[in-house]
Amino acid sequence: MxxxxxxxxxxxxxxxxxxxxxxxxxxxxxxGSVFQNEIDLFxxxxxxxxxxxxxxxxxxxxxxxTLVMDSSLAAEAYTLEIRPQGLILKAASPAGAYHxxxxxxxxxxxxxxxxxxxxxxxxxxxxxRFPWRGFMLDCSRYFYSTxxxxxxxxxxxxxxxxxxxxxxxxxxxxxxxxxxxxLLTEIGSKRLEYRYRDMYSGGFYxxxxxxxxxxxxxxxxxEIVPEVDLPGHTSSVLAAYPGxxxxxxxxxxxxxxxxxxxxxxxxxxxxxxxxxxxxxxxxELFPSPWVHxxxxxxxxxxxxxxxxxxxxxxxxxxxxxxxxxxxxxxxxARMLSExxxxxxxxxxxxxxxxxxxxxxxxxxxxxxxxxGGLAASRLGHRVVMSPNTEGCYFDYRNYGHHEEIGRDLVxxxxxxxNMDPAGPEMTDSEASLILGGQANLWSEVIxxxxxxxxxIFPRICALAEALWTPRDSKNFEDFKVRLPVHxxxxxxxxxxxxxxxxE
Ligand code: ACM
Ligand code: ZN
Numbered sequence: 390m391x392x393x394x395x396x397x398x399x400x401x402x403x404x405x406x407x408x409x410x411x412x413x414x415x416x417x418x419x420x421g422s423v424f425q426n427e428i429d430l431f432x433x434x435x436x437x438x439x440x441x442x443x444x445x446x447x448x449x450x451x452x453x454x455t456l457v458m459d460s461s462l463a464a465e466a467y468t469l470e471i472r473p474q475g476l477i478l479k480a481a482s483p484a485g486a487y488h489x490x491x492x493x494x495x496x497x498x499x500x501x502x503x504x505x506x507x508x509x510x511x512x513x514x515x516x517x518r519f520p521w522r523g524f525m526l527d528c529s530r531y532f533y534s535t536x537x538x539x540x541x542x543x544x545x546x547x548x549x550x551x552x553x554x555x556x557x558x559x560x561x562x563x564x565x566x567x568x569x570x571x572l573l574t575e576i577g578s579k580r581l582e583y584r585y586r587d588m589y590s591g592g593f594y595x596x597x598x599x600x601x602x603x604x605x606x607x608x609x610x611x612e613i614v615p616e617v618d619l620p621g622h623t624s625s626v627l628a629a630y631p632g633x634x635x636x637x638x639x640x641x642x643x644x645x646x647x648x649x650x651x652x653x654x655x656x657x658x659x660x661x662x663x664x665x666x667x668x669x670x671x672x673e674l675f676p677s678p679w680v681h682x683x684x685x686x687x688x689x690x691x692x693x694x695x696x697x698x699x700x701x702x703x704x705x706x707x708x709x710x711x712x713x714x715x716x717x718x719x720x721x722a723r724m725l726s727e728x729x730x731x732x733x734x735x736x737x738x739x740x741x742x743x744x745x746x747x748x749x750x751x752x753x754x755x756x757x758x759x760x761g762g763l764a765a766s767r768l769g770h771r772v773v774m775s776p777n778t779e780g781c782y783f784d785y786r787n788y789g790h791h792e793e794i795g796r797d798l799v800x801x802x803x804x805x806x807n808m809d810p811a812g813p814e815m816t817d818s819e820a821s822l823i824l825g826g827q828a829n830l831w832s833e834v835i836x837x838x839x840x841x842x843x844x845i846f847p848r849i850c851a852l853a854e855a856l857w858t859p860r861d862s863k864n865f866e867d868f869k870v871r872l873p874v875h876x877x878x879x880x881x882x883x884x885x886x887x888x889x890x891x892e
Contacts, residue, residue, distance in 0.1 A: 395874035396495055397850045398549060398857035399867070400515035408473045412452050413505035415497075416475070420456025424486045428456065430608055431490045434543070435497055454478065454493075456486055465551075466516035469493060471508050484551075484610045488515065491547050498878035519810060521773050522856040523552035523614070523827025524849060526841070527784075529559035529625075530646070531832035532578075532592040533841070539605050540838075541845065544882055546609035548853035553606055554614045554681060554827060557594075560624035560643040564593045565617065569666040570630070577625035580642040591642070599674045607676065614733070615675050617667050618683025620653035620660065620717055627651055633659055635695035646833040648686045655713040656697025664721055672728045682721050685735035685756070687714055707744055715742035722751045733773065736761025752824065756781075759812070766819040773810075774826040780804030781852070783844045784831040787887040794840055796833070803892030806851035806865050828852050842885040847872060850879075851891075865892075 394403055415435055418428045452475045459479040462468070467480040467489030476493070480486040492513065500507050524545055526533065542553055557564045563577035578593040594602070606613050623633075624643040631638035635654040643649060653660045671680055692698040692710035702708070705716050715738065722732040726748065733752040739761060752771040755762025759779070762772040775781045780802070786795035787802070805828065811820035828849060835841050854868060869891060879886055 393871070394496060394509065394511060394513075395499065395871040396492055396513075397868070397871055397875045398854035399862055399871070400492065400513050401859060401862070402512075402514040404512045406510040408510040410452070410471050410473055410476065410508045410510060411505065415506065416452045416454050418454045418456065420478075420486070421458055423458060424456045424480075424483060426608060427483055427486045427490055430487075431494065434494055452476075456480070463516050465520075466514075467492075468515070469511075469513040471496075471511045471513075473510060476508075485516075487546070487610045488517075488549050489513075491549060494547060495875070495878055498881050499874050517549065517857045518859055519823070519825030519856045521552055521825030521827065522550045522853065523554050523773065523775075523825065524550055524845075524852075525554035525556055525616075525775075525827060525829040527556040527559065527830060527832040528564050528594075529556060529562045529832075531836050531841075532562060532564065532590070533832075533838055535594065535598045535602060537838040537841075538602055540883075541841070542602070542606050542609060542611050544846075544879070544884060545849065546611050547878075547882075548850060549857050550849065550853055551611055552614055552825075552827065553611050554616060554829075556616045556618070556681075556829075556831075558617050558625060558683075559622045560649050561646075562591045562593075562642060563625040563629070565599075565615070565667070565670065566593060566596055567666050567670045570663060572629035573626065576629040577642055580625075580644045583644050596674065603675060612677045612679075613675055614677050614679045614681055615671050616681035616683055617671065618685070619664065619721065620655065620714070621685065621687035622649070622683060623653050624649050624651060626653065626663070630659075630663070633657055633663065635691040635698060648688060650688050650690055652687055652691060654695060654697055655692050655710070655717060656695060656699070656701040660717075661720060661724070664724060668724055668728055668730070672730060678729070678731055679733050679752070680725050680730045681754070682718065682725075682732050682734045682738075684714065684718060684738040687711075687737065689714075705745075709741065712741045712744055714738070714740070715745040715747065718742070718747060718751070719745045722748050726750070736765065739765055739768070739770075754827075756829070762810075762823070763815070763819065766815070766822040769822070771822050771824050773824050774808070775829055776808065779808040780806070780848070781808060781826065781828045782831070783828050783848055784833065784835060787844070787848065788889050790889075793889070794834070794843060800848065801890075801892050802848050802851040803865055805848050806855055806863070806868060808852070808855050809860065810856070825856050826852070839885050843887050846879050846884050846886040847876060847891075848887075850875060 462481040574593040579591040627640035753765035780800040785798040785800040786793040810826040811823040
């Protein structure tokens with residue numbers, strides 16, 4: 390059989406041996422109670438292989454998978470020994486055990502169904518290069534179901550992706566229920582589709598949906614970072630509460646794409662009452678220490694022309710209305726910090742922030758290339774790299790051909806693979822502030838889960854390796870050899886995948 394394990398992302402170290410491990414069914418799994426959740430979930434994920442007769446659990450001499458706590462390992466690290474007589478997985482934490490079990494799940498998914506489980510004997514030692522290995526799904530431009538989101542989170546976790554950045558609000562729809570502001574969802578979650586007659590689309594997640602998704606992600610060691618995009622990309626807010634805009638409206642939940650002129654009025658204190666209620670809701674529903682506050686693509690012409698915004702300029706001692714964005718960002722970041730949360734925003738939050746400096750703990754997500762991230766790290770901010778110029782925008786085509794799905798721009802798997810969040814251009818101190826990287830799937834032209842899958846896979850496999858595997862072990866040619874085996878695993882999970890050129 391194939392000596393290679395064909396794991397994606399490639400582990401830090403793999404030694405294979407000639408012998409094999411064989412078992413007709415998923416073996417009994419033993420481990421301390423600290424790993425019980427991971428064990429139960431692993432069995433659920435591989436239920437195809439469980440012994441329906443229960444014989445495996447009754448046979449005393451049956452082969453075993455043994456999980457062992459080894460506190461000498463780093464938090465997300467694991468080691469996996471595959472021997473003919475059994476498997477031993479060591480980890481210092483449930484997260485490390487989960488990652489090890491996901492590598493094992495990959496091996497089992499590609500080991501053939503008819504002869505049960507056949508694995509090459511090997512010793513794997515593994516840990517991540519970056520702590521933030523993310524993926525963002527835009528659930529505003531298209532409203533994805535709870536079931537679909539869970540399917541994606543599960544597949545992400547197979548690749549050791551550990552952050553699901555949930556883009557919950559935008560011009561085209563507000564998806565988060567906020568009890569004190571019921572119109573956000575009553576009005577802001579639905580948009581009239583102007584290309585059709587009398588057709589509304591949209592929806593929102595109930596508190597139960599959110600709790601359900603949050604628990605599902607947490608069990609897979611995926612952290613959900615919710616995003617509420619402020620103060621731009623807020624047509625859905627303005628449609629619900631027109632008093633929060635500079636002109637008073639009328640506004641509508643947008644069905645057009647692009648950047649809208651109407652944003653929250655910087656001169657209206659009511660926008661902070663709204664943020665208060667929204668942040669309370671997020672703090673209640675999401676355990677993550679991070680809240681993404683958006684901050685991208687704010688146009689300032691409304692603020693220029695608005696008497697309330699001009700008054701705010703005077704009060705704050707600022708000269709240009711565009712500087713009000715950092716004044717707002719600083720206030721939002723403080724409000725979050727009062728709730729024990731840390732703000733992260735798109736790289737625009739750093740612009741014109743000389744007067745109102747962002748708190749150092751505020752992190753920056755660099756999307757317009759990597760310059761914003763580099764500038765942020767020079768000021769001492771932590772950074773997540775998600776450059777649209779280097780393959781991280783999954784709404785762009787997989788390949789530059791007009792028959793391909795996506796916006797008329799290209800993010801190849803190769804670009805994504807070669808994206809290095811902490812590139813050699815950085816000093817050690819800048820690189821030490823790089824949390825990691827992520828891919829973003831904006832959904833303007835991705836109007837179904839199946840299309841989303843085609844845009845995510847296999848580019849996320851390339852990104853997972855860029856964020857997990859040591860820089861010196863990365864090799865795109867080798868990745869391309871492993872990928873066909875891996876794509877069979879993804880097929881078995883029912884994921885639609887792009888199959889064309891990768892570079
Ligand atoms: C963005 O792509 N507007 C963050
Ligand atoms: Zn205003």
